[in-house]
Amino acid sequence: MEHSSTTASSATTSANxxxxxxxxxxxxxxxxxxxxxxxxxxxxxFIVFKYVPMYGAAIxxxxxxxxxxxxxxxxIGFENFRELFAMSQFYEVVRNTxxxxxxxxxxxxxxPIILALLLNExxxxxxxxxxxxxxxxxxxxxxxxxxxxxxxxxxxxGGLVNNVITSLGFHSIPFLTEKNHWLLVYLGTGIWxxxxxxxxxxxxxxxGINKELYEAAEVDGAGRLKKMWHITLPGIRSTIVVMxxxxxxxxxxxxxxxxxxxxxxxxxxxSEVISTFVYKAGLQSxxxxxxxxxxxxxxxxGLVFVIxxxxxxxxxxxxxxx
Amino acid sequence: MVGGKxxxxxxxxxxxxxxxxxxxLIVGVAMIVCLVPFLxxxxxxxxxxQEIMSDRVTIFPRGFDWHAYExxxxxxxMLWSMGLTIVLTVTFTAISMLMSIFAAYPLNKENLxxxxxxxxxxxxxxxxxxxxxxxxxxxxxxGLLDNLFSLILPGMISAFNLIILRxxxxxxxxxxxxxxxxxxxSHIGTLIxxxxxLSMPVLATLxxxxxxxxxxxxxxxLFYITNSELYPIQLKLYQVVMNSMVTDLTxxxxxxxxxxxxxxxxxxxxxxxxxxxxxxxxWLQRYFVSGIMIGAxxx
Numbered sequence: 001m002e003h004s005s006t007t008a009s010s011a012t013t014s015a016n017x018x019x020x021x022x023x024x025x026x027x028x029x030x031x032x033x034x035x036x037x038x039x040x041x042x043x044x045x046f047i048v049f050k051y052v053p054m055y056g057a058a059i060x061x062x063x064x065x066x067x068x069x070x071x072x073x074x075x076i077g078f079e080n081f082r083e084l085f086a087m088s089q090f091y092e093v094v095r096n097t098x099x100x101x102x103x104x105x106x107x108x109x110x111x112p113i114i115l116a117l118l119l120n121e122x123x124x125x126x127x128x129x130x131x132x133x134x135x136x137x138x139x140x141x142x143x144x145x146x147x148x149x150x151x152x153x154x155x156x157x158g159g160l161v162n163n164v165i166t167s168l169g170f171h172s173i174p175f176l177t178e179k180n181h182w183l184l185v186y187l188g189t190g191i192w193x194x195x196x197x198x199x200x201x202x203x204x205x206x207x208g209i210n211k212e213l214y215e216a217a218e219v220d221g222a223g224r225l226k227k228m229w230h231i232t233l234p235g236i237r238s239t240i241v242v243m244x245x246x247x248x249x250x251x252x253x254x255x256x257x258x259x260x261x262x263x264x265x266x267x268x269x270x271s272e273v274i275s276t277f278v279y280k281a282g283l284q285s286x287x288x289x290x291x292x293x294x295x296x297x298x299x300x301x302g303l304v305f306v307i308x309x310x311x312x313x314x315x316x317x318x319x320x321x322x
Numbered sequence: 323m324v325g326g327k328x329x330x331x332x333x334x335x336x337x338x339x340x341x342x343x344x345x346x347l348i349v350g351v352a353m354i355v356c357l358v359p360f361l362x363x364x365x366x367x368x369x370x371x372q373e374i375m376s377d378r379v380t381i382f383p384r385g386f387d388w389h390a391y392e393x394x395x396x397x398x399x400m401l402w403s404m405g406l407t408i409v410l411t412v413t414f415t416a417i418s419m420l421m422s423i424f425a426a427y428p429l430n431k432e433n434l435x436x437x438x439x440x441x442x443x444x445x446x447x448x449x450x451x452x453x454x455x456x457x458x459x460x461x462x463x464x465g466l467l468d469n470l471f472s473l474i475l476p477g478m479i480s481a482f483n484l485i486i487l488r489x490x491x492x493x494x495x496x497x498x499x500x501x502x503x504x505x506x507x508s509h510i511g512t513l514i515x516x517x518x519x520l521s522m523p524v525l526a527t528l529x530x531x532x533x534x535x536x537x538x539x540x541x542x543x544l545f546y547i548t549n550s551e552l553y554p555i556q557l558k559l560y561q562v563v564m565n566s567m568v569t570d571l572t573x574x575x576x577x578x579x580x581x582x583x584x585x586x587x588x589x590x591x592x593x594x595x596x597x598x599x600x601x602x603x604x605w606l607q608r609y610f611v612s613g614i615m616i617g618a619x620x621x
Binding site for chain 2 (some may be wrong): 164
């Protein structure tokens, strides 16, 4: 990200730089004091609210006491990690995190690509605009509200889908209370929420494809599907790869709100994930050190995933994310 | 995109083929899937109790009834939560935008000493974090528990939004800024008079992102706020609506029928909390498409 944007900006400025440099007296850092002044608060923010908690994660190696703080608590090495790795719940939440993320990767990842390809083919402009407006909407709805919508749609007693199913003479399906059905709903809800919004990045990439390629293909008698397969898809390949790396890199990281809102006691075999575990262990039962150890484990493994998947992409000749 | 538009629409008139219709049908189904849950919940919120109980409400209200909304609008605590969240969202968005501009503008200057160090400092936080608990303990130590600033300060700048903004700034021709400098304009003067007026679409887009994230977010409120007078609307909704839904779901058939909040009121509460987004969304929609496109292409 960093890399590509700097090259983009240097390309736009290089044309008019030489004569400017000549006229401007070089007065070093003092010339730019206003710029540094602007940076003070944002940098302070990142240090206080991002880097101080990284230092605070040291309590994963302590027997943390809220009264003694990070500086006063006793250091106990890897004791918290030993305790964590001995818990059967640890393996369960890690497995569930990986399971939910892998399912998302397999099923939710292609959804915006397919949708973007379809939107790109739409030629009736008002229809395309309406479609985009509607398809982006779920992205702007909170998980709490989505949780409410899911309940109203899928609950056993009174949910719209089950009402339709029973009125057709079939048995109602325990969408939210049986774990395998719940997985389907979890997955489907994710697609519902993010597929439309996800198309934006691909649609942006599609605008970069040379129109002449399509015209040339038409002359050669290529049909619509052929053009999609041989021109459109290759044209957005690098975007797909970057998005794939990002998602692979985040395979150990799971948001809190979606599993928290959608999960319930009957499906906790699947719905308990790392983030909800950290919340319950840390904030609800005040095992701060143990929960921090879990969080640190996730953050470190996640970082390794990001670095490795970026390296793989570069090895494959793609741009990568840095 | 802009260039292709005219070309494509003129083609429309000449040839709508079967494949066009198939594609429109598929996209149409996706649109309906997006819309049905909303229509259903609106229908429930406007239907009479008897019709809801007998499971006959689909996507049209039956036995039209405003009653549920009357109850929601008479609930002083719900209104209070809503007002609080509006103030919170506006404050958060203003502070976040200011901070993002403060950071993005200098970091776009290629000659700035230490630029890549600052960028690294910021980008690294996108891939690694201390975790929920150290963040919670920090907020606690700063004395921000049960304080609305705990919902403003910790999430004040999104590194992702900052990068989009910086990328946008880099597309503004440097010659414009340089000529302002030669006329004696300071950096901050240039930022205010030249850069910001040229950045309206991306500023609108990012404001929307910040506002929506604050309006919708509830994780931090769940962690940091225990005083129910300070509940933002989403947390309030969670306490009122979701809790009873989940109890309802996991309870044995027929066992927990006493505390139950009528479905119509749950639905009306959900609509009440969603309405501001639904009202603002169409207005801002046209900005964010162009705004995010610029960020996405270059970033």
